[in-house]
Amino acid sequence: MRLADVQLTAAGRVVVARLTGELDLSNTANIGGALAENVPNSALAVILDLTDIEYLDSAGISLIYELREKLRARGQSLRLVIPSGSPANDALRLAGVSGHVVTAETVQAALAELS
Amino acid sequence: MATGGEKHGFRRHRPRAGQTVLSPVAVSLAPSEQIRSLAWLSDPALSELGLEEFLDELLVRVRDVLAVDTVAILLYDPETDQLVARAAKGIEEEVERGVRVPVGQGFAGRIAAERVAIFIEDVDHADILNPILRDKGIHSLLGVPLIVEGDLIGVLHVGSLTARMFDERDLAMLQAAAARAAPGIERARLVSAFEREHRVAMVLQRSLLPKRLVELTGVAAAARYLPATDEVGGDWYDIFELPRGRLGVAIGDVVGHGVRAAALMGQLRTALHAYAAEGHGPARTLELVDRFVQAMPEPAMATAAYGVLNTDTGLLTVASAGHPPPLVVRRDGVDVVDVRPAPPLGAIPYGSCTEVEVIVGPGEMVILYTDGLVERPAVPLSDSIDLLRGIVGGGHSAEEICRVAFDQLIPEGGPRDDVAIVAVENAEIPAELHMRLAADPRVLADTRRVLRRWLRAGGAGDQDTVEITLAVSEACTNAIEHAYSPAPAHLQLHASMVDGQARFVVSDAGSWRMPRGTNRGRGLKIIEAAMDEVAVDTAPSGTQIVMTRRLGR
Numbered sequence: 001m002r003l004a005d006v007q008l009t010a011a012g013r014v015v016v017a018r019l020t021g022e023l024d025l026s027n028t029a030n031i032g033g034a035l036a037e038n039v040p041n042s043a044l045a046v047i048l049d050l051t052d053i054e055y056l057d058s059a060g061i062s063l064i065y066e067l068r069e070k071l072r073a074r075g076q077s078l079r080l081v082i083p084s085g086s087p088a089n090d091a092l093r094l095a096g097v098s099g100h101v102v103t104a105e106t107v108q109a110a111l112a113e114l115s
Numbered sequence: 116m117a118t119g120g121e122k123h124g125f126r127r128h129r130p131r132a133g134q135t136v137l138s139p140v141a142v143s144l145a146p147s148e149q150i151r152s153l154a155w156l157s158d159p160a161l162s163e164l165g166l167e168e169f170l171d172e173l174l175v176r177v178r179d180v181l182a183v184d185t186v187a188i189l190l191y192d193p194e195t196d197q198l199v200a201r202a203a204k205g206i207e208e209e210v211e212r213g214v215r216v217p218v219g220q221g222f223a224g225r226i227a228a229e230r231v232a233i234f235i236e237d238v239d240h241a242d243i244l245n246p247i248l249r250d251k252g253i254h255s256l257l258g259v260p261l262i263v264e265g266d267l268i269g270v271l272h273v274g275s276l277t278a279r280m281f282d283e284r285d286l287a288m289l290q291a292a293a294a295r296a297a298p299g300i301e302r303a304r305l306v307s308a309f310e311r312e313h314r315v316a317m318v319l320q321r322s323l324l325p326k327r328l329v330e331l332t333g334v335a336a337a338a339r340y341l342p343a344t345d346e347v348g349g350d351w352y353d354i355f356e357l358p359r360g361r362l363g364v365a366i367g368d369v370v371g372h373g374v375r376a377a378a379l380m381g382q383l384r385t386a387l388h389a390y391a392a393e394g395h396g397p398a399r400t401l402e403l404v405d406r407f408v409q410a411m412p413e414p415a416m417a418t419a420a421y422g423v424l425n426t427d428t429g430l431l432t433v434a435s436a437g438h439p440p441p442l443v444v445r446r447d448g449v450d451v452v453d454v455r456p457a458p459p460l461g462a463i464p465y466g467s468c469t470e471v472e473v474i475v476g477p478g479e480m481v482i483l484y485t486d487g488l489v490e491r492p493a494v495p496l497s498d499s500i501d502l503l504r505g506i507v508g509g510g511h512s513a514e515e516i517c518r519v520a521f522d523q524l525i526p527e528g529g530p531r532d533d534v535a536i537v538a539v540e541n542a543e544i545p546a547e548l549h550m551r552l553a554a555d556p557r558v559l560a561d562t563r564r565v566l567r568r569w570l571r572a573g574g575a576g577d578q579d580t581v582e583i584t585l586a587v588s589e590a591c592t593n594a595i596e597h598a599y600s601p602a603p604a605h606l607q608l609h610a611s612m613v614d615g616q617a618r619f620v621v622s623d624a625g626s627w628r629m630p631r632g633t634n635r636g637r638g639l640k641i642i643e644a645a646m647d648e649v650a651v652d653t654a655p656s657g658t659q660i661v662m663t664r665r666l667g668r
Contacts, residue, residue, distance in 0.1 A: 003560050020358070021358055022560055022563075024556065024559045024560065024588065024592065025556040025559060025592050025595065025596070026556035026557045026559055026560065054358070054359055055560075055563065055584075055585075055588075057585055057588055057589055057592070057638070057641065058589060058592070058637040058638035058641055059592065061637055062637070087581065090581050090582065090585065091585060091641065093644075094582065094585060094586075094640070094641040094644040094645050095637040095640050095641050095644070096637075096640050096644065097637065
C-alpha cells in the first residue's frame with residue numbers, strides 16, 4: 001500500500017496537482033521530485049490541492065516551501081488549496097506558518113485567483 | 116577450439132564454432148569401477164521414485180560418477196519446438212528461470228536437432244545460447260540426446276568449470292544415464308490429460324492466492340485454502356491494506372472447476388482488489404466486479420463477499436453477492452452478519468448490492484468462508500452454519516479459528532469441493548503502549564495508526580487525536596533523522612494515560628541535536644503547540660523527549 005499518491009491534471013496552462021494519502025519523512029522527497037519533474041515548463045502556475053491529504057507534518061510543510069522555490073526558479077507560481085479544518089491546515093496552524101502562506105478553500109477558488 | 120577428436124577416440128563429423136560432434140560409442144568398458152558406476156545408474160530402486168525424485172537422484176548420480184560440476188536435463192516441448200530446462204544440479208538457475216532453447220540452435224538445440232552427442236571444450240569459443248552457462252563460468256560441456264523409441268524427448272548434458280577433455284568413457288557413461296533416464300521420463304510424461312489439468316489448475320490456484328498475509332499492527336489475519344480432492348475449483352481469498360488504516364478482506368467462489376475456474380478466479384480477485392483500491396465501498400466494489408463478469412466473452416458466475424474493516428474504530432462494512440454470510444466471533448458468542456446477499460456475480464444484469472455495518476471490537480474476529488467448508492449433503496445451510504458457529508466459538512485467535520474449522524469440518528480423505536476460510540482479528544488495545552521502532556521513516560505511518568487507535572480507545576476526541584498524533588510523529592521523525600548511521604538503530608515509544616492526561620516518551624540512543632534551519636524548527640514548534648508540556652532530556656546514553664497533554668483541553 002503506497003502511503004500517498006499524486007494526480008496531475010491540466011486546466012489550460014495551470015497544472016492542478018492533487019495529493020492524497022499521508023505525507024511524512026518517508027515519502028516527501030519522492031513526491032516532491034515527482035511534482036517538480038512532471039510539471040511542464042510551459043505551465044504558468046501549479047495548484048497544489050491538499051484537500052484530501054489525511055496527514056501532513058513538518059516534512060510536508062518543507063515540501064511545500066521547496067516546491068515553491070523550485071517553481072519560482074522556473075518562473076512558475078504555486079497556489080495551495082488547504083480547506084480550513086483539513087489535516088493539512090492543522091499542521092500549518094500548529095507549526096505557526098498559517099499566516100505566512102496564502103491558501104484557497106477550493107481548486108475553483110484558486111483557479112479564479114489565477115485567471 | 117576443441118582439438119578433441121582422435122586421441123580420445125572420438126570421430127569428428129563436421130566442425131562448427133567450437134563444437135565437436137561425436138559418434139555414439141559402444142559401451143565396452145572393462146574397469147570394474149565403471150561397471151559399478153553404470154550399475155549404480157541403472158539401480159532398479161530408481162524406478163520406484165516419482166519423476167521429480169527420479170530426476171533428482173539420477174542427476175546426482177551422474178554428477179558423482181562423471182565428477183562434473185553441473186548436470187542438466189532439458190525436455191523437448193513439441194508445441195514450441197523448444198527445449199525447456201527441467202532439472203539441474205549445480206546450475207539450478209537454468210530450471211528456476213525456465214531456460215528455453217530453440218531446437219537446432221546452440222549447444223543443446225543442435226544435440227536435439229541432429230540427435231548426436233556434442234562436446235565443447237571451451238564454451239568461450241562456441242555457439243552457446245544459454246547465458247547461464249557462460250555466467251556460471253562453465254568451461255567444457257558434453258551432451259547427449261534423450262531418445263525413446265525413435266522419438267527425441269530431450270537433452271542430458273554435463274559441464275565442468277575447468278577445461279576438461281571428456282573422453283570416450285565419459286561419453287559411454289552419459290549415454291548409459293540417458294538410456295536409463297529417457298523411458299522413465301517418458302512414462303512420467305504419459306500422465307493422463309486429466310491429471311495434468313488437475314496439476315495445472317492446482318499450480319495456478321496456488322500462484323494466485325496471496326503469498327503472505329498483510330502485516331498491519333492492530334490486526335491479526337489467518338487463512339486456509341484446500342483444493343477439492345478430485346477437481347480443483349475456483350475459491351479465493353484476499354486481504355489487503357487500504358488507505359486510512361482500513362483493511363480489505365475478500366473471499367469468493369467461482370462456479371465450475373479446473374483450469375478455467377482457476378484462471379477466472381485470478382481475474383476476479385485482481386478486479387476486486389483494483390476496484391477496492393480505487394476507494395469504492397464493499398457494495399459498489401461487488402457491483403463493479405459483477406459488471407466485469409457480465410462483460411466477459413464467455414458466461415461466468417461466482418459468489419463473493421467483501422468487507423472493509425476500519426482498524427481505528429472496528430467498524431466493518433460488508434457486502435455479499437450470493438455468498439454465505441460472514442461470522443463475527445465475540446466474547447460471548449458468534450453472530451451471523453445479517454447481510455442480504457445480492458445475486459451471484461454474473462448472474463443477473465445490473466444486479467444491485469447492499470452493505471451492512473457491524474462493529475468488530477477489540478479482541479473480536481470476523482470470519483469469511485466458502486460454502487465448501489459448511490455444505491453437507493442433505494443438511495440445510497443454516498444448520499451447517501450453526502455447526503461452524505459452534506466450532507469457532509471457542510477460538511481465541513484468527514489462526515486458531517482457521518485451524519479448528521479445518522480440523523473439524525474437512526472430511527477424511529479431503530474435501531469434495533474447494534474450501535477456503537479467512538479470519539481477521541481486531542487485536543486488543545493495551546492500556547499502555549510500548550513500541551520499539553526501527554529508525555526508518557517507513558515505520559512512521561504504522562506508528563501513527565497504532566497511536567490513533569490507542570488514543571481513541573483511551574477516550575481522545577478528534578482534535579486530541581489529530582494533534583497528539585502529529586506531535587508524537589514529529590518526535591519520532593526527529594529521533595529517526597538523528598539516529599546513528601549506518602548501524603541499525605532503534606527508538607522507543609512509550610504511551611500511558613493517567614486521569615485523562617496522555618503522556619508520551621520517545622527515546623533513542625542518539626544525541627538530540629537542536630533542530631537546525633527552518634525545517635526542523637517547525638517540527639519542534641508543532642510538538643510544543645500540540646502538547647501541554649515538553650521536556651527534552653539529553654544524557655550520554657541517549658535522548659528522551661517527554662510530552663504530556665490533557666485530553667479535551
